[in-house]
Amino acid sequence: SVVEPLRSLILAAADSDVARRMATTAPGIRQIVARFVPGETVDDALRAVKALAADGRCATLDYLGEYTRDPTLVERTVRTYLRLLDELSTRGLSDQAEVSVKLSALTVDGDRELAARNLGLICEAAEQCGTTVTVDMEDHTTTDATLGVVERARRTWPWVGAVVQSYLHRTESDVASLAHKGSRVRLCKGAYAEPADVAYTDTHEVDLSYVRCANLLLEGGAYPMFATHDPRLVRLLRQRTRWYGMRRGSYEYQMLYGVRPDEQRRLAAEGETVRVYVPFGEQWYGYLMRRLAERPANLALFLRALAIR
Numbered sequence: 567s568v569v570e571p572l573r574s575l576i577l578a579a580a581d582s583d584v585a586r587r588m589a590t591t592a593p594g595i596r597q598i599v600a601r602f603v604p605g606e607t608v609d610d611a612l613r614a615v616k617a618l619a620a621d622g623r624c625a626t627l628d629y630l631g632e633y634t635r636d637p638t639l640v641e642r643t644v645r646t647y648l649r650l651l652d653e654l655s656t657r658g659l660s661d662q663a664e665v666s667v668k669l670s671a672l673t674v675d676g677d678r679e680l681a682a683r684n685l686g687l688i689c690e691a692a693e694q695c696g697t698t699v700t701v702d703m704e705d706h707t708t709t710d711a712t713l714g715v716v717e718r719a720r721r722t723w724p725w726v727g728a729v730v731q732s733y734l735h736r737t738e739s740d741v742a743s744l745a746h747k748g749s750r751v752r753l754c755k756g757a758y759a760e761p762a763d764v765a766y767t768d769t770h771e772v773d774l775s776y777v778r779c780a781n782l783l784l785e786g787g788a789y790p791m792f793a794t795h796d797p798r799l800v801r802l803l804r805q806r807t808r809w810y811g812m813r814r815g816s817y818e819y820q821m822l823y824g825v826r827p828d829e830q831r832r833l834a835a836e837g838e839t840v841r842v843y844v845p846f847g848e849q850w851y852g853y854l855m856r857r858l859a860e861r862p863a864n865l866a867l868f869l870r871a872l873a874i875r
């Protein structure tokens with residue numbers, strides 16, 4: 567099929583400076599960005615939280631940025647999270663929203679100590695605010711380091727959320743050690759271009775792995791956060807959660823801002839906990855490219871927007 571090469575091409579463009587410059591200066595792109603990213607400022611993010619809360623959806627807020635090379639950008643990222651958490655608390659929104667962070671946005675040159683220190687600052691603020699932090703998972707070269715930093719943070723803040731990707735061969739064994747009581751674990755398929763020696767390349771294999779991991783989380787009594795828009799998986803998860811006798815509030819569904827919003831509302835209306843991942847900020851390029859790679863149909867929109875000059 568043409569889908570796989572296309573997906574690789576889009577993910578390659580995600581790393582290309584030329585493609586980035588073209589996209590960020592094309593006027594038609596704004597509209598497409600707006601579908602997936604509600605805005606650039608903390609206020610934009612808070613407005614999105616309120617709009618989601620109006621029909622019973624929660625949020626996890628992500629200040630966009632990754633693989634940072636500039637220490638001042640890292641400081642700005644940490645400051646933005648601290649301000650965001652302050653605002654959530656003063657506006658009484660801490661029951662509605664938590665935050666998601668990428669360790670590569672909290673450090674430079676892969677300095678793990680700096681990442682852990684900055685994550686600690688954000689966790690302290692989240693605790694004061696009465697909410698939680700989930701550490702996003704990035705490409706497979708960072709998995710060990712990220713899980714290590716999460717494990718250390720959990721010694722002080724046991725509610726720190728981990729993320730696992732069902733496309734990686736290693737994930738079932740990672741899940742086995744994360745699947746214990748009180749452990750918040752987001753299970754997703756995975757969004758990066760990964761080599762065949764570490765990841766399943768067949769989408770069916772990725773789905774089967776997702777189901778095996780979901781079972782482990784449910785059996786182990788963890789707090790699973792099922793991050794998927796896949797209708798087949800959502801149907802299956804709803805059966806499994808019932809079969810395991812899971813009470814509402816002991817697991818949740820997560821979807822991305824702008825993706826299947828009707829399904830998000832439907833699940834929330836049925837009493838499920840639904841949390842929407844809300845990215846905000848100026849550095850939307852890498853995030854947008856991963857969303858386009860997931861659904862090459864979105865690419866046509868993107869190319870048309872690039873052509874409008």
Ligand code: FDA
Binds near residue numbers: 756821
């Ligand atoms: P799949 O890609 O098979 O899509 C199933 C269906 O959903 C599609 O047929 C389509 O209808 C719809 N859909 C999916 N993506 C769409 C899109 N972009 N636009 C329009 N429709 C779309 N990844 C990662 O590597 N690290 C992380 O930390 C996270 N964090 C995360 C948090 C949350 C809350 C979510 C929902 C997802 C992530 N992801 C992630 C991304 C995840 O790994 C994965 O890439 C996407 O969720 C797409 O996979 P699905 O499970 O939705 O299935």
